[in-house]
Amino acid sequence: MKEQIITRDVVANPKTKYGNAKASTRHFITQRLTGAINVLFILFLVFIVAKLAGADRADMVATIGNGWIGLPLALLLVIVTIHMRNGMRDTLEDYFAGRAYSTYMTLNTLFCVVIAVAGVAAILKLVFWG
C-alpha cells in the first residue's frame, strides 16, 4: 500500500482507483465466508466449554481427544484466525498507511499464526497422543 493523501475527493472519484480492487473484494468475501462458518464455531465452542469448564485432563482428552470433535474444532479454529486477521486488517487500514500499516500488518499476521499453530498443536496432541 503506497503513501497517499486521502481526501474526500480521492475516495469519491472512481478514476483515482483508490484501494486495491481485487484484494479488497477477496477480503470482503473471505470475511463473510469465514464469518458464516464461525457461527458453527460458536456452537462448537459453547458445547465444549460448557461440558469441560473446570474439568480434569482425562475428561478433556475424552471429549476433545475424540477425533470427530477435536479435528473439526482444529479446522474451525484456523478459520477463526483467518477471520480475526482480516478483521484486524480492516481496523489497521482505517488508522495506518504505508510502512506503519505494513509493520502492524506483519505483527497481526504473526499473532494469528501463533494462535493457530499453538491451538492446533494442542488439539492434535489431545487427539493423537492423549
Place this chain on the structure above:
Amino acid sequence: MATSILHRATGIAMYAGTVLLVAWLGAAAIGQDALNVVNAIYGSWFGQLVLFGFTWAMFQHLMSGLRHFIWDFAVMMEPGRREALGWATLAGSVILTLLVWTVFVWVG
C-alpha cells in the same frame, strides 16, 4: 450508531481473548498440573467475570455480524429500521449470554 463501534470493539477483545482459549487447550495438552493452574485462574471471580464478558462479546459480535449479512442484501438500512436492528443485536446478545450462563453455569 454505537453498535457499529461495538462490533469492532468486541472483535478486538476476542482477538486478544483467543489467548485464553489457546492457553486452556495448551495447558490440557501439557498436563494436569498446568491445567490446574488455568482452571484456578478461570474459576476465580475475576476469571469468571472475564469469561462472562467474553461470552457477551462473542454473541454481540455474532449478532452485529448477522446484521452485516442482512445489510448485504441492502435491506433494513432506512432510518428507524437500522436503529431498531441495532437494538435487536443488543437484546439478542444479552439474552443469549444470560441463557448460556443460566443453563450451563448457574443451574447446570
